[in-house]
Amino acid sequence: xxxxxxxxxxLGTGYVASAYLRALHYLGMRPRVLxxxxxxxxxxxxxDQYLLHDRPQLVINAAGYSGQTIxxxxxxxxETYSGLVALPRMLGSLCAHxxxxxxxxxxxxxxxxxxxxxxxxxxxxxxQFYSQCKIHAERELAETKARAWVFRIRMPFSHHRxxxxxxxKLAAYERILDGLNSVTFLDEFAMRSFHLVQKAPPGVYxxxxxxxxxxxxxxxxxxxxxxxxKAVELFPERDFLAAGHVRRSTTILDVSKFEKAYxxxxxxxxxxxxxxxxxxxxxxxxxxVEPLPQ
Numbered sequence: 001x002x003x004x005x006x007x008x009x010x011l012g013t014g015y016v017a018s019a020y021l022r023a024l025h026y027l028g029m030r031p032r033v034l035x036x037x038x039x040x041x042x043x044x045x046x047x048d049q050y051l052l053h054d055r056p057q058l059v060i061n062a063a064g065y066s067g068q069t070i071x072x073x074x075x076x077x078x079e080t081y082s083g084l085v086a087l088p089r090m091l092g093s094l095c096a097h098x099x100x101x102x103x104x105x106x107x108x109x110x111x112x113x114x115x116x117x118x119x120x121x122x123x124x125x126x127x128q129f130y131s132q133c134k135i136h137a138e139r140e141l142a143e144t145k146a147r148a149w150v151f152r153i154r155m156p157f158s159h160h161r162x163x164x165x166x167x168x169k170l171a172a173y174e175r176i177l178d179g180l181n182s183v184t185f186l187d188e189f190a191m192r193s194f195h196l197v198q199k200a201p202p203g204v205y206x207x208x209x210x211x212x213x214x215x216x217x218x219x220x221x222x223x224x225x226x227x228x229x230k231a232v233e234l235f236p237e238r239d240f241l242a243a244g245h246v247r248r249s250t251t252i253l254d255v256s257k258f259e260k261a262y263x264x265x266x267x268x269x270x271x272x273x274x275x276x277x278x279x280x281x282x283x284x285x286x287x288x289v290e291p292l293p294q
Contacts, residue, residue, distance in 0.1 A: 003198060006030045009056040011041055011091070012063030015164040016105050016156065019190040020060050027194070032056070036063075042087055048094050058101040058197070061091055066130065068163050070109070071246050073130040084133035085140065092144030102146050103197060107134045108154030108182055108208065108253045115182075115252035119152075119204045125249050138204065149197045150204045153184040154253055157218075159276040167273075167280060170219045171228045175235035178216040179250040182208035185272040192262055200261035206253040209269035218273060225277045 008024060008031040010017050017033070024031045032054060034041050041047045041063070051059075064083035067073055073080040088104055095102050111117045112125035123138075125131040141148055157166040166183060170176065189207050196205070222228035241247060259265045 003029070003057055006032075007055065007057040008032070008060065009034060009051075009054060009058070010060045010062060011087075012061070014062065015162045016153075016186065016190075017060070017062035018160070018162075019156075019158065019186040020062060020194070022187065023190040023194055026191075031060075042082060042090075044090050044094070047090070051094055051098055051100065056100055058103065059091065059095055060103040060105075061088055062105050063087060066164065069169075070128050070130040070248075071244075073128070073133075074246055077129055080129060080133055084130070085137045088137045089140040089144065092141040092146040092148060095148075096144045096146040100146075101197065101202075102141075102148040103193065104137070104141055104148055104150045106138055106150050106152045106204075107131070108152045108206065108251050109249055110135050110138070110152070111251045111253075112249035114180075114250070116254040117206070117251065118254045119206060119257055125251075128246055128249070131249070147202050149193070149200075149202050151189070151193050151207045151258075152204065152253065153186070153189055154182040154208045154251060156184045156186040156189070157273065157276055158186040159279040159281070161281050166218070167222060167227070167276060170215065171222050173219075173235075174230065175233045176216050176219045177235045177237065177240050177248060178214055179248065180212050180214055180252065181250055182206075182212050182253040182255075183218075183269055183273075184208045185267060185269070185276070188267060188272065192258075192266075196258065196262050205258040205261070206255045207258055208253045208255050208266065209272060210255070210259075210266045211269060212252045213269050213273070221273060221277055225280075227277065227280055 010020055010031050010033045013035045065079045109131045110123035110125055123135045155166045219232045
């Protein structure tokens with residue numbers, strides 16, 4: 001089925017949703033956007049009535065609670081569960097009934113350990129409430145039998161300022177908890193994942209840059225660019241946990257399934273990171289921005 005302009009619905013208006021909106025507007029797709037301030041899409045009757053009236057071909061679920069960090073999810077478990085598990089389960093059931101395609105944005109945080117993890121590996125990160133919810137959401141969405149593409153992203157970054165942007169977080173942290181992780185260039189992901197659903201079968205796809213990077217390396221790049229004002233000081237994990245934080249996972253995703261289906265590899269993270277750092281915040285000003293790297 002060819003996706004028609006004007007028949008794509010985006011749930012949410014946050015960091016990931018905004019990246020999809022930029023990609024879709026660039027492609028001339030004129031997506032519709034549902035914000036909870038306009039319609040309570042967590043209520044089944046209201047969402048179903050909207051789907052019946054709007055008749056989208058594809059719903060992109062980029063909604064859900066994640067807070068500033070996963071620490072917030074531990075403190076707001078009811079809101080986290082409602083947004084990350086109950087909503088995708090309900091959306092999947094409604095879309096399966098009405099024959100609507102679904103993009104669901106999941107997380108590589110469901111894994112913990114060196115990896116690289118493929119889509120066939122069983123999730124093993126049960127130490128965070130956030131990751132537990134993401135694991136359950138994938139399973140329950142699959143049970144609805146909706147025609148769904150599940151994309152697992154990891155530590156997303158872009159040149160747009162946002163509290164959930166990895167670059168903005170690393171620029172502000174006093175000390176850096178280092179680790180080797182996959183990262184996702186959000187704008188590249190949004191564009192490629194939208195193209196992928198039109199040529200690859202539904203299923204689960206890991207979506208991140210071609211190779212992992214060290215968190216401290218990214219922080220040093222921000223310091224060298226003058227965005228991070230304090231020199232990089234490492235935060236030992238024992239001190240991090242003693243300060244009351246939830247343990248963070250280290251995860252490397254195998255993205256070969258996505259790359260094979262798409263027909264091209266993801267970009268080099270150091271190239272993408274440097275481009276985003278060079279243009280960090282410019283997208284929110286009146287200054288012109290050069291095209292994104294291919």
